[in-house]
Amino acid sequence: MAALTDLRRLFTHCLLALLASFVLATNAAVANSLVYAGSERSAVQEGFAFPAGKQPKITIMRPEIFVGEQSSGGLARVNADWTKAGKENLLFELQQRLQKAGFSTSVMPELSGENETITAEYRALFKIVVNSAIENDLWPADGLPTKKGEFDWSLGPGIAKLSEIGAGEFALFFYSHDSFPLPGRRALELVGIAKGFDAPEQPSVGYAGLVDLRNGKLVWLNVNLRIDGDVRKPEGARERARQLLNDFPGIN
Amino acid sequence: MQKLALSFLTATSLAVAGVANAHPSRPLPSAIGYEPKDEDERGLWLQMDEFERNLKQSKLLIRDPELNQYVHSVLCNTVGSDRCNAARIYIIRTPYFNASMAPNGVMMVWSGLLLRMRNEAELASVLGHEFGHFEKQHSLQSFRDIRAKSDAAAWLSLVPGAGMFASFSLLGSALRFNREMEREADLISLDYLAESGYDPMAASNIWEQLRAEMDAQAKARKQRSMKDVGNSLWSTHPSTKERMEYLREAAEEMGSEGKRKGEAEFRAAMQKWWPKLVDDQIKLNDFGSTEFLLGQLASDGWTGRLLFARGELYRARAKKDDMTKAVGFYRQAAAKSDAPAETWRGLGVALMRLGKQADGRAALRKYLQKKPDASDRAMIGLMAREK
Structure with a gap:
């Protein structure tokens, strides 16, 4: 989870843990879920439909994006330029796709003070809810009995505050994480496979979710543990945006 | 630790x-x-x-x-x-x-x-x-x-x-x-x-x-x-x-001789925070470390706040003689001008654990008098049989 959620874990006391922590900002739960079968799943709240007769307004929340590379030894390095390009490209392409489907879109502006605190809290809460939904709903290996069969998750009605401070009726949260293997890593993978060893590549991971700000319901969630598209380039970002918005209500 | x-x-x-x-x-x-x-x-x-x-x-x-x-x-x-x-x-x-x-x-x-x-x-x-x-x-x-x-x-x-x-x-x-x-x-x-x-x-x-x-x-x-x-x-x-x-x-x-230690400045700056940090430490259930640290903080003498903290530490451990010792520390604290109101709460609870119900209730009531807006008023009031 977000670094802050467990400060003490940040200080794990040996370099092995340090190494692990460098495997980029890998969201722990998503990383864990790599073991789950099937790499892409999505869900829509039962009976959900956008309000008829007017154009729904979707605000994209500040996303969590890291783009980096993976060394031969598996250590990830974030690349600041790639991350910046990836963020711009993805925000643009996601909006394009939503607008073509008839939505009005905006990006949540940078905030400060109390308003930033509120949005930061909801970004953190979103990650927690998504991780629960992944474990109990999308890949329910041993999910909560009460969560079986129905996609029913909420961030609580208090999230309406986001509308008061600039968001539309819906908030789109997303996460995107890439770690491109360096040539040495590729070579190691090939040699390793030939010798029967396992040097797993680190696939790109992304998820996106839409929250109805009028009641806090998570109305749609799409998680892709092996997502395509090189977000450093516009055409790659377009493909990534298409896959991120898979099964989005109202888009085919 | x-x-x-x-x-x-x-x-x-x-x-x-x-x-x-x-x-x-x-x-x-x-x-x-x-x-x-x-x-x-x-x-x-x-x-x-x-x-x-x-x-x-x-x-x-x-x-x-x-x-x-x-x-x-x-x-x-x-x-x-x-x-x-x-x-x-x-x-x-x-x-x-x-x-x-x-x-x-x-x-x-x-x-x-x-x-x-x-x-x-x-x-x-x-x-x-x-x-x-x-x-x-x-x-x-x-x-x-x-x-x-x-x-x-x-x-x-x-x-x-x-x-x-x-x-x-x-x-x-x-x-x-x-x-x-x-x-x-x-x-x-x-x-x-x-x-x-x-x-x-x-x-x-x-x-x-x-x-x-x-x-x-x-x-x-x-x-x-x-x-x-x-x-x-x-x-x-x-x-x-x-x-x-x-x-x-x-x-x-x-050479260390005559170099600045800044003890007084440090104490002044930390004064307000020590009670809170000591309280966090007591909750770790780490008796030895906490007792050691309290002793260190008391190097200039035991203040009411430190005696209160020591009472809390013993009461929390609650081994065989601990309640009696806790009562002793609370009483010493209560005699000092800087004892926090919670001293009487600790004293009251410890006394009641020792079977001294009347004395315990009296101490709890004193706590509520000293801190009328206590957040645990309802519970302590009940224990003290307050109207």
């Missing part, structure tokens, strides 16, 4: 790394307007900037401007007012002993560390150590070292048999490199102390003190003391004994 030996000043543990300081002409990261240089450094900064963004929203931050200002001023006294502003200090409320430094200037100081400092010079030595990591770009160096060694280890792991051992030795070597950086930061800190007029012996004293605390903890738990456990090839930091010794030796050379 067991983790102390390993974790002290793991700061860099967050985002370790560093370049072999071979560029004397390069500006230090503490220079005004410094920007990260190459891709490695910019990547680390990006991650840490994102981390800092979240950190600013943390519920665990102690935001008290006076305390923050004080810690900042000690850093400035230590490393110089021209460079200290490159570091942004965050005080985290968590009852363990640690501090850390990220490559972008984020310095985290844990409240459990503040509780264990006895004077300003000791605090200065910790802040100087962290600032040393920062100026020497240890996070960046360590990142590169780990990458190089893990690359080599990955290839070696494909070699049957010997390859695995070679990989392990590379891991050991990465850890040794980390210990060397810790030692370097320790010695840099001593130079800062010497330049700024603080007593350089303070650094060694911290470790001596910490080792004594580990002994006290172990004794209460009837275990072996952790002070010399866990020193091995796999340690991230030099052992506490080593640090205590090489720091003492170096400080003796520098």
Whole structure:
């Protein structure tokens, strides 16, 4: 989870843990879920439909994006330029796709003070809810009995505050994480496979979710543990945006 | 506390790394307007900037401007007012002993560390150590070292048999490199102390003190003391004994006589926070350490607040004579002018546990009189059979 959620874990006391922590900002739960079968799943709240007769307004929340590379030894390095390009490209392409489907879109502006605190809290809460939904709903290996069969998750009605401070009726949260293997890593993978060893590549991971700000319901969630598209380039970002918005209500 | 030996000043543990300081002409990261240089450094900064963004929203931050200002001023006294502003200090409320430094200037100081400092010079030595990591770009160096060694280890792991051992030795070597950086930061800190007029012996004293605390903890738990456990090839930091010794030796050379300790200033700055930090410590259920720390805080005599805390500690442990002892401490506290209202709550509860219901209720009522807006009024009122 977000670094802050467990400060003490940040200080794990040996370099092995340090190494692990460098495997980029890998969201722990998503990383864990790599073991789950099937790499892409999505869900829509039962009976959900956008309000008829007017154009729904979707605000994209500040996303969590890291783009980096993976060394031969598996250590990830974030690349600041790639991350910046990836963020711009993805925000643009996601909006394009939503607008073509008839939505009005905006990006949540940078905030400060109390308003930033509120949005930061909801970004953190979103990650927690998504991780629960992944474990109990999308890949329910041993999910909560009460969560079986129905996609029913909420961030609580208090999230309406986001509308008061600039968001539309819906908030789109997303996460995107890439770690491109360096040539040495590729070579190691090939040699390793030939010798029967396992040097797993680190696939790109992304998820996106839409929250109805009028009641806090998570109305749609799409998680892709092996997502395509090189977000450093516009055409790659377009493909990534298409896959991120898979099964989005109202888009085919 | 067991983790102390390993974790002290793991700061860099967050985002370790560093370049072999071979560029004397390069500006230090503490220079005004410094920007990260190459891709490695910019990547680390990006991650840490994102981390800092979240950190600013943390519920665990102690935001008290006076305390923050004080810690900042000690850093400035230590490393110089021209460079200290490159570091942004965050005080985290968590009852363990640690501090850390990220490559972008984020310095985290844990409240459990503040509780264990006895004077300003000791605090200065910790802040100087962290600032040393920062100026020497240890996070960046360590990142590169780990990458190089893990690359080599990955290839070696494909070699049957010997390859695995070679990989392990590379891991050991990465850890040794980390210990060397810790030692370097320790010695840099001593130079800062010497330049700024603080007593350089303070650094060694911290470790001596910490080792004594580990002994006290172990004794209460009837275990072996952790002070010399866990020193091995796999340690991230030099052992506490080593640090205590090489720091003492170096400080003796520098001369400690007549140097500033800043005890009164430190006490004044911490006064408001001690009760809260002591309370956090009591809740750890670590009797030996807590008793040791209270004794240390009471080196100038037992105040009402400290006696109250001691009563709370004994009452919380609740072993056979503890309630009686707790009542004794609460009563001593109650006789002092600075006893907090909660003294009578503790006294009342402890007396009732001893079967002295009437006396207990009287003490509880006194608590409610002294603190009419107590948040636990309803519950204590019920126990006291208040109308």
